[in-house]
Each structure stands twice: as structure tokens, then as C-alpha cells.
Amino acid sequence: MNITLLILVGGFALVCGIGLGYFIRQLIAKRQEGTIETRINTMMSEAREKAESTVARARKDIEEMRREIRAEEKEKNTLFLKREGQILRKEEGLEKQLEDIQAEKDAIQQKVQNLTIEKAEVDSLKKKAFSELEKTASFTREEARAMIFKNIEDEFQKELQDRLRKLEQIGQTELDTKAKGILVNAIQRYAVPQVQEATTSVVTLPSDEIKGRIIGKEGRNIKTIERLTGVDVIIDDTPESLVLSSFDAVRRFIAKLSLENLIKDGRIQPAKIEEAVLNAQEETNTKIKEAGDAALYDAGIVGIDPKLVWLLGRLRFRTSYGQNVLMHSLEVCHIGGMLAAELGADVAVTKKGGLFHDIGKAIDHEVEGSHVEIGMRLLEKYGVSQAVIDAMKSHHEEYPYESLEARIVQAADAISASRPGARRDTVENYLHRLNELEDVASSFEGVGKVYAISAGREVRIFVKPEEIDDVNAQKLARDIANRIQEDLKYPGEIKVTLIRETRIIEYAR
Numbered sequence: 001m002n003i004t005l006l007i008l009v010g011g012f013a014l015v016c017g018i019g020l021g022y023f024i025r026q027l028i029a030k031r032q033e034g035t036i037e038t039r040i041n042t043m044m045s046e047a048r049e050k051a052e053s054t055v056a057r058a059r060k061d062i063e064e065m066r067r068e069i070r071a072e073e074k075e076k077n078t079l080f081l082k083r084e085g086q087i088l089r090k091e092e093g094l095e096k097q098l099e100d101i102q103a104e105k106d107a108i109q110q111k112v113q114n115l116t117i118e119k120a121e122v123d124s125l126k127k128k129a130f131s132e133l134e135k136t137a138s139f140t141r142e143e144a145r146a147m148i149f150k151n152i153e154d155e156f157q158k159e160l161q162d163r164l165r166k167l168e169q170i171g172q173t174e175l176d177t178k179a180k181g182i183l184v185n186a187i188q189r190y191a192v193p194q195v196q197e198a199t200t201s202v203v204t205l206p207s208d209e210i211k212g213r214i215i216g217k218e219g220r221n222i223k224t225i226e227r228l229t230g231v232d233v234i235i236d237d238t239p240e241s242l243v244l245s246s247f248d249a250v251r252r253f254i255a256k257l258s259l260e261n262l263i264k265d266g267r268i269q270p271a272k273i274e275e276a277v278l279n280a281q282e283e284t285n286t287k288i289k290e291a292g293d294a295a296l297y298d299a300g301i302v303g304i305d306p307k308l309v310w311l312l313g314r315l316r317f318r319t320s321y322g323q324n325v326l327m328h329s330l331e332v333c334h335i336g337g338m339l340a341a342e343l344g345a346d347v348a349v350t351k352k353g354g355l356f357h358d359i360g361k362a363i364d365h366e367v368e369g370s371h372v373e374i375g376m377r378l379l380e381k382y383g384v385s386q387a388v389i390d391a392m393k394s395h396h397e398e399y400p401y402e403s404l405e406a407r408i409v410q411a412a413d414a415i416s417a418s419r420p421g422a423r424r425d426t427v428e429n430y431l432h433r434l435n436e437l438e439d440v441a442s443s444f445e446g447v448g449k450v451y452a453i454s455a456g457r458e459v460r461i462f463v464k465p466e467e468i469d470d471v472n473a474q475k476l477a478r479d480i481a482n483r484i485q486e487d488l489k490y491p492g493e494i495k496v497t498l499i500r501e502t503r504i505i506e507y508a509r
Contacts (some may be wrong), residue, residue: 201244201252203259211235211242213268214259224270228277229255248287248365249317254280288313295326299355300334301348305382312355314362328416329355336405336412345404346387353391353409356384372398397489406506436488441496446472458495459484465502473500 205211215222215235222233231246233255244259246252257280261267265276289306292313296304304312315326332354340350360374367374372393379389391405395413434452437459443452446467451460461480468476477498484494 008079013153018455201256203242203244203256205240206241206263208240210263214242214262216268216270220270221268221273224273225255225258225277226275229258231255250284250314253287253317254284257283270277285310288316291316291326295330295355298330299351301352301355304384308356308359308378308382310361311378313363315358318361320361323417324359325358329358331416332357332409332412335415336408339408339412340405343404343408345408349385349387349391349403350405350408352384352388353405354412356388357392357395357409357413370398372396433488437484437494440483440487443483444476446476454495456494458497460497460499461502463498465500468500470500473498 173177207455213221214225214233216224222235225231226233230248230251230256231244234241234243234245242259244252244255246255254277258273259278261280265272289310290313292309292311293392294303295312296309312326312329315329316324320328325454327381331353334354336354337347337351339345340347356375356379358371358375359378360369360371360376363378364371364374369377372395376389376393379392385405387405390402391409394401394406395410401407402412412479433456437452437456438450441447441459446463447461448464449462452458453460459480461477463473463476477496480498481496484496
């Protein structure tokens with residue numbers, strides 16, 4: 001009973017406590033709510049004041065900007081009106097200038113019309129005057145003009161000829177000076193000694209007793225040497241030497257090399273001779289290849305077919321009028337390259353054309369045709385460019401010049417061949433060239449005597465003064481020089497000197 005009562009009392013107390021706590025919580029909440037609302041109202045009031053202040057400032061700034069914009073707009077309108085006035089004044093000035101120009105144009109057109117009318121009247125009067133003059137003089141206008149021109153030409157012919165001769169001499173002097181300067185510069189930059197090569201080679205012997213061993217029993221050794229090498233072995237009374245004779249320099253070199261090796265070995269017999277000749281041939285081929293490589297290296301040329309290099313090396317054993325062809329080709333290559341550089345031509349093409357211009361001489365004794373034609377075929381076969389072929393094929397004027405490089409190669413070839421001591425000529429060829437010069441000059445009318453002097457470098461012509469006057473003498477000298485240039489072949493140049501002398505003799509008694 002007591003427990004039930006306690007439970008009921010406790011439950012009632014619990015319910016009362018919960019109700020009292022809820023009531024107290026509601027009171028506290030109402031107080032807090034009043035405080036928050038107060039704060040919110042305060043904050044809203046402050047925000048409203050700030051917004052009003054900001055709006056006021058913005059309105060003030062906008063009003064100030066409006067005033068500035070109105071002032072700027074007013075200033076621009078003023079400037080626009082000022083410029084508009086200036087443009088209007090300029091337009092008025094231009095219209096006035098156009099009116100003045102049009103007036104001047106109309107006046108000029110009127111003058112042109114008046115001049116045209118006056119010119120027509122003058123032409124009519126000139127035709128009428130010429131017609132009356134033709135009737136009076138019995139000459140047409142063309143006939144009179146021709147007569148006047150002929151009289152003027154006859155009167156001033158000598159003066160004109162002297163003037164032309166003076167201008168020609170001045171121009172020729174300037175051209176000669178410039179050309180000589182270029183040529184001398186090229187020659188001085190590449191100056192090499194010239195050594196003439198003959199058709200014989202001398203083999204030095206350690207003693208005269210070796211001659212008998214070279215001859216051998218019944219001449220077997222010397223016959224074997226001559227048969228295998230194709231050269232003539234000449235053994236005479238000259239002490240400690242013998243001579244090898246052949247037009248083929250390669251054969252002479254092989255024979256000389258074979259003999260020198262046999263003499264060093266000491267065993268001279270047909271079997272050893274055959275072995276020595278075979279070894280010498282192999283060594284000669286090696287030297288030919290080395291000579292070709294050395295020439296290309298000296299010229300600064302690369303990319304050449306090895307077979308063409310070997311043919312180039314063969315020129316080391318080829319001579320032309322005593323001049324070594326490989327050395328001559330190298331000289332043409334270097335001189336041509338320097339001339340090409342001075343004249344603005346293709347240096348590489350010129351150097352190749354100069355180096356290979358005589359390549360046909362390497363096999364011209366084995367193949368038919370001139371060395372130029374053979375050389376062209378060889379260069380085509382081994383893939384050399386057409387520009388190089390065109391540059392080398394005209395050096396003897398067998399083909400027309402197709403490029404500046406061709407003329408340079410021809411000039412370099414002439415320079416190398418005509419240097420003093422470079423080549424030698426036979427007496428027969430020398431006399432034949434002199435006779436040709438004299439015959440060409442003597443074939444012209446009015447020529448009295450002709451003398452070829454200075455080793456064929458100059459021809460002096462004495463004309464008949466009663467047939468050739470001073471005016472025609474200049475023309476005759478030029479015609480003779482042109483005929484020599486067209487008909488004859490010669491290195492360098494030939495000077496033509498024409499002499500006209502008038503002698504008048506009287507006696508006083």
C-alpha cells in the first residue's frame with residue numbers, strides 16, 4: 001500500500017516537474033526571442049541608413065558625371081562647327097582653282113587648234129616651195145638630200161675617219177689594259193716552270209761493263225727488252241748511260257723502270273726481264289692512278305669516275321710540242337678558274353673544263369677521231385655534266401662557243417700553250433706559218449711588200465701610196481687582221497702594222 005502510494009506520489013511529482021520545466025522553458029524562450037528581434041530591428045535600421053547614404057552619394061556622382069559629359073559634348077560641338085567651317089572654306093577654294101584650271105585648259109586647247117591650223121598652212125607652203133624648187137633645180141627632194149649628204153661625207157670623211165680611229169684606239173687601249181691586268185694577275189698567281197720533254201729517256205749505269213750484260217749473248221737480252229716494252233734501246237759510246245727511244249712515254253717509263261730494277265737485282269736474263277717488265281707495268285699503272293688522284297687533289301675537284309681518273313693520269317706520260325699534257329691541263333684548270341672568278345663565270349665548270357679539255361689525248365693513238373671528239377665521248381660516258389663538255393669542246397674552235405666558260409677555257413689554253421719556253425715547234429711548221437701570214441696579206445690589192453717578223457707575232461705591210469690613201473689604209477689593215485683571224489690558226493695574237501709612205505723628190509739645178 002505504501003509502495004503504491006509512493007509510486008503515485010512520485011509519478012505525480014514527475015508530471016508536475018515536467019510541466020513546470022516546460023513552462024519555465026517557454027518563458028526563457030520568449031525572453032530570448034524578444035532580444036533577437038530587437039537586434040534584428042537594430043541591424044535593419046543601420047542597413048537602411050547606409051543604403052540611403054550610398055544612394056545619395058551615387059546620385060551626387062551621377063549628377064557630377066552628367067555635368068562633365070554636357071561640358072565635353074559642348075566643347076566637341078564647338079570644335080566640330082569650327083572644322084566644318086574650315087572644310088567649307090577649302091571646298092570653296094578648290095572650286096575656284098578648278099574653275100581657273102578649266103579656263104586655262106580651254107585656252108590651251110584653243111591655242112592647239114590655232115597651231116594645228118597654222119602648221120597645216122606652213123606644210124602646204126613648204127610643199128609648194130619644194131615643188132617650185134624641184135622645178136627650178138631639176139632635182140627631186142631625195143636626189144638633193146643624197147647629193148648634200150655625199151658632199152658632206154666627202155668633205156668630212158678624213159675628219160670622221162680620224163675621229164673614229166681615235167675613239168677606237170682609246171677603247172682598244174682601255175680594253176687591252178683591263179684584259180692584260182686580268183690575265184697578268186691570273187698568270188702571276190699560277191706561275192710554274194715549264195720543262196720540255198723529249199721522245200728519249202736516259203738510263204744511268206753503274207759502270208760500262210753492265211752494257212754487255214744488258215745486250216746479252218747474241219743480243220738476246222736487249223731483243224727481249226725491246227720486244228716486251230716496244231722501245232728502242234740505244235747503246236753507244238756514251239759512258240755509263242744508255243738511251244731508250246720511243247714516242248710512247250708510258251713504254252719508255254716501263255722500260256726505264258725495268259732496266260733500273262734489273263740493274264739493282266744484277267741478274268739480267270730473258271726470264272728475269274719478263275718478270276721485271278710485268279712488275280714495272282703494274283707499278284706504272286699504280287703511278288698513273290696516283291698521278292690522276294694528285295691532279296684532282298691539286299685542282300680541288302671531287303666526284304670523278306675512277307676510270308676517268310686513270311685516263312687523266314695517263315696524260316702524265318703524254319706530251320704536246322714538248323709540253324707535258326697533264327701539267328698543261330692543270331695549268332689551264334687553275335688559270336681558267338682564276339679568270340672565271342674575275343669575270344663572274346662558273347668557277348667549278350671552268351676548272352673541270354680546263355682539266356679535262358685534253359683528256360682525249362690519253363687514248364687518241366688508240367681510237368679514231370680528234371682528241372676533242374674523243375674527249376667529249378669519254379666525258380659523256382663517265383657522267384660528266386653537259387656544261388663541262390660545252391666548256392671544253394671549243395678550245396680549238398672546232399665547235400661554236402656555247403657559254404662564257406668555253407671562251408675562258410680557250411683563253412686559258414692559249415695562255416698556257418703560248419708561254420715562252422712552254423712548247424717548241426719544228427722549223428718546217430714555223431716557216432709554214434710565216435709563209436701563210438705573208439700570203440694572206442699579199443692577197444689584198446694595193447699591197448706592195450709583206451714581212452712576217454717577231455717569230456710570226458707581227459706582220460708588216462707596205463702598201464702602194466698611189467693606190468691606197470690614208471683613209472682606206474685603216475680599212476685595209478682591219479680587213480687583213482680579220483682575214484688572218486678567220487683563216488689561220490695560231491697561239492696568242494698577231495699584230496698587223498700597215499705602212500704607207502709617200503716620197504716626193506725634186507731637183508734644183
